[in-house]
Amino acid sequence: MKNQELAKIFSEMSMFLKIKNVSFKPQAYEKAALNLKSLTEDVEKIYKREGKNGLKRIPGIGENIAEKIIEYLKGGKIKAYEKLKQKMPVKIQELTQIESVGPKMVAALYQHLAITNLKELEVAARQKKIRNLPNFGVKTEENILKSIMFLKRNKGRFLLGHIYSRVEEILSLLKNFKEVKKISIAGSARRMKETIGDIDILVTTENPKKVMDYFISLPEVIKIWDHGLTKSSVRMRDGFDVDLRVVKDREFGSALQYFTGSKEHNIALRKIAIEKGLKLNEYGIFKGKKRIAGKTEEEIYAALGLPYIEPEMRTNTGEIETALRQTRGKHNGLPKIINYNSIKGDLHIHSNWNGGEDFIKEIAKVAQDMGYEYIGISDHTKFLRIEHGLNEKQLLAQHKEIRKLNREYSMHNTEFRILHGCEANILEDGTLDINDKVLSQLDYVIAGVHSQMKMPKKQMTERIIRAMRNPNVDIISHPTGRLIKRRDEYAIDFDKILEVAKETNIALEINSFPDRLDLKDTNIKKAVEQGVKLIINTDSHSINHLGFIKFGIGQARRGWATKKDIINTWPLKKIKKFFEKKV
DNA sequence: GCCGTTTTCGGCCCGACTGTTTTCAGTCG
Numbered sequence: 001m002k003n004q005e006l007a008k009i010f011s012e013m014s015m016f017l018k019i020k021n022v023s024f025k026p027q028a029y030e031k032a033a034l035n036l037k038s039l040t041e042d043v044e045k046i047y048k049r050e051g052k053n054g055l056k057r058i059p060g061i062g063e064n065i066a067e068k069i070i071e072y073l074k075g076g077k078i079k080a081y082e083k084l085k086q087k088m089p090v091k092i093q094e095l096t097q098i099e100s101v102g103p104k105m106v107a108a109l110y111q112h113l114a115i116t117n118l119k120e121l122e123v124a125a126r127q128k129k130i131r132n133l134p135n136f137g138v139k140t141e142e143n144i145l146k147s148i149m150f151l152k153r154n155k156g157r158f159l160l161g162h163i164y165s166r167v168e169e170i171l172s173l174l175k176n177f178k179e180v181k182k183i184s185i186a187g188s189a190r191r192m193k194e195t196i197g198d199i200d201i202l203v204t205t206e207n208p209k210k211v212m213d214y215f216i217s218l219p220e221v222i223k224i225w226d227h228g229l230t231k232s233s234v235r236m237r238d239g240f241d242v243d244l245r246v247v248k249d250r251e252f253g254s255a256l257q258y259f260t261g262s263k264e265h266n267i268a269l270r271k272i273a274i275e276k277g278l279k280l281n282e283y284g285i286f287k288g289k290k291r292i293a294g295k296t297e298e299e300i301y302a303a304l305g306l307p308y309i310e311p312e313m314r315t316n317t318g319e320i321e322t323a324l325r326q327t328r329g330k331h332n333g334l335p336k337i338i339n340y341n342s343i344k345g346d347l348h349i350h351s352n353w354n355g356g357e358d359f360i361k362e363i364a365k366v367a368q369d370m371g372y373e374y375i376g377i378s379d380h381t382k383f384l385r386i387e388h389g390l391n392e393k394q395l396l397a398q399h400k401e402i403r404k405l406n407r408e409y410s411m412h413n414t415e416f417r418i419l420h421g422c423e424a425n426i427l428e429d430g431t432l433d434i435n436d437k438v439l440s441q442l443d444y445v446i447a448g449v450h451s452q453m454k455m456p457k458k459q460m461t462e463r464i465i466r467a468m469r470n471p472n473v474d475i476i477s478h479p480t481g482r483l484i485k486r487r488d489e490y491a492i493d494f495d496k497i498l499e500v501a502k503e504t505n506i507a508l509e510i511n512s513f514p515d516r517l518d519l520k521d522t523n524i525k526k527a528v529e530q531g532v533k534l535i536i537n538t539d540s541h542s543i544n545h546l547g548f549i550k551f552g553i554g555q556a557r558r559g560w561a562t563k564k565d566i567i568n569t570w571p572l573k574k575i576k577k578f579f580e581k582k583v
Numbered sequence: 584g585c586c587g588t589t590t591t592c593g594g595c596c597c598g599a600c601t602g603t604t605t606t607c608a609g610t611c612g
Binding site for chain 1: 584585586594595596597598599601602603604608609610611612
C-alpha cells in the first residue's frame with residue numbers, strides 16, 4: 001500500500017512550497033497528504049479500478065495531485081518533488097520534528113550553514129553558530145538543543161498505555177484540590193491516540209494562582225517550563241510534559257473542544273461556523289460580538305447544527321460529513337460507538353501455566369471485581385518454547401482445572417464463568433501446533449502468528465487464511481503483528497483476510513496491549529464496514545495488564561465500532577453460540 | 584492546488600506566543 005509513502009511526499013512538498021512563499025498550494029498538499037494517510041483503501045487499487053477519476057474522488061485530490069499520484073504509481077517518482085528536493089536537499093521532515101523549527105527556519109539553516117539533517121543541526125547548535133543567524137538568537141539555539149535532546153531521549157512520543165496511569169494520578173490529585181471546580185483531560189490523550197506528545201489538562205477555578213502553585217509543586221514535577229495564571233507547563237519524572245490551563249467557567253466547553261482537537265477537526269468546525277456567519281474559537285461561538293455558546297461541548301456542536309461527536313472520532317476523516325447528513329435526515333448518521341463499560345469479558349489472558357505470572361483463580365477474582373461476567377484463559381501452545389507453551393496433554397489437564405473452578409462458581413450460585421481456550425501458533429504452512437482433536441474440546445481457539453513474520457505477502461496471507469479455515473479456530477490474535485515504533489505490520493492482504501473472516505465467522509482481535517493496539521483504527525473501520533466481527537482482548541500476562549482493556553476500547557472507538565460489532569460485549573450464552581458457529 | 588445547493592473563478596481557519604527585527608514573522612495547537 002503506497003498511501004503512506006505518497007502522504008509523506010506530499011507533506012514534504014507542502015513544506016518546500018511554504019519555504020518558497022507559495023500561497024495556498026502548501027495547504028492543498030498538506031490536505032492531500034492527510035487524506036491519503038487516513039485513507040482505508042489502497043490508493044493503487046482505486047486507480048486500477050477507477051482510473052484518475054477514482055483518485056479525484058478522494059477529498060483534497062484534484063487534477064494535478066491525481067496526476068502526481070499516477071506518476072508515482074507508474075514510476076516510483078514524482079518529478080516536481082524531486083525538483084523541490086534538488087534545490088534544497090534537506091531532511092525536512094526530520095528537521096521540522098524539532099519544536100519551533102518549521103519550513104522557514106529549515107531554509108535559513110540550509111542557506112547560511114548548509115544544515116541538511118538533525119545531526120548537523122545539533123553540531124551547529126553546540127558550536128553556537130545558530131545564534132548569529134539573522135532572526136535567530138541565543139534562546140532559539142538553546143531551545144533547538146533542548147528539543148533535540150528530548151527527541152533523542154524519547155523518540156518524540158509516548159505510548160498512551162505507558163503513561164496513562166500516571167496521568168490519572170495527576171488528574172485525581174488536581175480533582176481533589178479544593179480550589180479546582182471543573183477539570184478534564186484534553187488533547188490527544190482524551191482522543192485515546194496510540195501515542196501522545198504531551199498531556200493537556202483544563203480546569204476552572206476562582207483562584208488560578210493557588211491552583212497553578214499547587215500544580216507546579218506536585219511531587220512528580222522535575223522541571224517547570226512555564227508558570228503563569230492561565231497556563232503552566234511542567235516535565236514529569238517519567239519524562240512527559242503536562243500543560244495545565246485555567247479557563248473561565250463559561251468558556252469551559254469551547255476550550256475543551258478546542259484543546260481536544262484534532263487540529264483538522266477544529267479547522268473543519270471553524271469553516272462550518274463561518275458558513276453560518278459565526279466565529280468559533282477557544283472562548284466560544286460568537287455571532288458578531290455576542291457569545292451564543294461556550295459552556296459545554298454539546299452546546300458548541302449544537303450551535304453548529306451538529307450532534308455531539310465523541311473525542312475519539314474527532315479526526316476530520318468523515319465524522320463531520322456523516323454527522324451533517326444525520327442532522328439533515330439523509331443518513332443513519334454517526335454510529336453509537338462502544339462504551340468503556342461495555343466489555344463483559346476478556347478472552348485473551350495468559351496464566352502461570354505458561355509464561356504468565358498468575359494463577360487462574362486469582363485472575364478470575366480480579367476479573368470479577370472488574371465487573372466481568374466471564375473470562376477466557378488462552379495460554380500459548382507448544383511451538384512457543386520461550387513462553388513455555390502447553391502441549392496437548394497439558395491443555396487437557398488445564399481444561400480439567402477450569403471445569404473444577406466453574407463447578408465451584410456454580411455451587412456458590414455465582415454466574416461468573418471461565419472459558420477455556422488457547423492461543424495456538426499458526427505455523428509456516430498455516431497449520432496449527434495443536435491437533436484438532438484437542439482443539440475441538442476447548443471452548444474456543446485463538447490462532448496467532450508468532451514466527452517467520454517476514455514472509456512475502458501472498459504466502460503470509462495464504463498462511464493465515466488456511467488457519468482461519470480450520471473449523472476449530474474462532475479468533476485471530478493481533479492480526480497484523482505490528483509493534484508500535486518497533487516493528488511494522490507483516491505483509492498481508494487485509495482485504496482478503498476480512499473476506500475470509502466474514503465467510504468463516506471468525507472474530508479478529510483488537511489487542512489492547514499498549515505497544516500492539518492491533519488492529520489499528522483504519523483496519524477496524526474497514527472491518528466494521530464489511531460486517532466482520534471483532535473482539536477486544538488484553539493479551540494479559542499478569543493481572544496488572546487486565547486494565548489495558550480501555551486502550552483497546554479506545555482503539556475500537558476510533559475505528560467507529562459499535563457494541564454489536566464486538567463479540568465480547570455479548571452475554572456468555574451468545575458468545576458461546578458464536579464459537580459453536582451457530583450465529 | 585482544490586473546491587463549489589451563492590459552481591469554472593475567487594475564495595481558502597483562528598488566535599496566542601515567542602523571540603527579536605521595536606512592529607512582526609514564524610510556529611504551534
